[in-house]
Amino acid sequence: MARGEWGYSGRCSYKRTTLIVCSINIVVALYVLRTLYTSLYMYPFSDAQTTFKYTTNQIRKMEESNQIRKASEPTELIELVKRLKTKFTSEERVVELPPHLKQKLMREILDRLRSLNAGANATQQREAVESWRKKKLKEAKKLIRGKTLNSTILPEEAGAVVRALRSDWDEFSDEIGLWIPVEIINKEHNDKPEGEEDYDIEILPGRKLPPECHAELHTDYDGLAIKWGLTHHKESAYDCCMACLDQAKRAKPGEKKCNIWVYCPSETGCYSPDIYQHKNQECWLKYSETPKLNFKDRYSESYRDAHPNAPVIVPWVSGVVST
Structure with missing residues (x-):
């Protein structure tokens, strides 16, 4: 009997303990809820109430x-x-001219220069090219406006032609090697002695070259390189020729003596069919028992077809000196 009473009493004690624990949990939960509500009330989300x-x-x-x-x-x-x-x-955003259009314009310039007399000077050549450029610009502008013309350029090419011949003309002329020297004319007086020959090399920057330099514009001679122009620069064609003559005088027995000089007067560099980039003021000193021409005056159409980067006119200045 005592044992049964103890079991009943144990069950009551367990229920009482469970009830107390649940009551405590409820109290704690209520306290937490009250704390959260108080925080929301003190710090509301409305910015209007917290504006400083x-x-x-x-x-x-x-x-x-x-x-x-x-x-x-x-x-x-x-x-x-x-x-x-x-x-x-x-x-x-400038779009480079397509190769076929560039070749077309180069051929037209070359044909315009060929139409001149053989004795045409630099001024006449420049005027002829400038007249062609203005005419071609007018044609291109009319094509842009939708007019039908018997022109060598297509309507879709007109915009590129206008840009190349107007805003980018200097870059375009340098790229195709259109280098027409400036002709110096002394209008005040002519102090040249009667009977003395005129030398076209006077139009080059720097001092006038003497006759023994035998300078030739737009000419490139072949030969064995004594001084590489890639690392041998001179301020003018005169200085390049003098360097050739000086090397020939100072050459030791058995050494090759310079008898060919080749100079690059173009500020944008000079074209050559090798792997190097030839810059302004390059001075090549060469030797050859029988000097031969690489190129003279203009590159042929067949050569430019095989070498698209070649300009129209040979940019080099050369001379074969007597040693």
């Missing part, structure tokens, strides 16, 4: 700070950077 109000003096100081900051900005530098960025972006 600045005083008039604070607002005035902030406006002054903004004015000082704006005044200290390098506006001129920013505008310059914007203009440069626009310029570079527009230059990057």
Whole structure:
């Protein structure tokens, strides 16, 4: 009997303990809920209730700070950077002429030069090319406006032609090797002695070359290189010729003596069918028992067809000297 009473009493004690624990949990849960509700009430999500109000003096100081900051900005530098960025972006958008169109324009220029008299001077050559350029520009502009013309260029090529012959004319003429020397004319007086020959080399920058240099414009002679022009630069064709003559005088017994000089007067460099990039002021000193021409005056059409990068006119200046 005592044993049964103990079992019944144990069951009551277990229920009482469970009830107490549940009550404690309920109390704790209510406390947590109350804490959360209090936090939401004290710090609501509405920004309107937490907006900080600045005083008039604070607002005035902030406006002054903004004015000082704006005044200290390098506006001129920013505008310059914007203009440069626009310029570079527009230059990057320039489309290079297609090879077939470039060849077409080069042939037309060459045909225009060939139509001149054999004795045409530099001024006449330049005027002929300029007349062709203006005429071709008019044709291209009319094609852009939709007019039908008997032209050598197609309507879809007109825009590229206008750009090449107007805004990019200097770059285009340099690229095709159109180098027409400036003819120096002295209108005030002529102090050249009667009977003395005129030397076309006077149109080159620098001092006048003496007769023993035998200078030839738009000419490239072949020969064994004594001085490589890639690392041997001279300020003028005169200096290049003098270097050749000086080497021949100072050559030791058994050494090759320079009897050919080849100079690049073009500021954009000179074309050559090798792997090197030939720059302005290159001076090549060469030797050959029987000097032979590489190129003279103009590159042939067949050669330019085989070498698309070749310009129309030979850019080099050469001479065979007597040693």
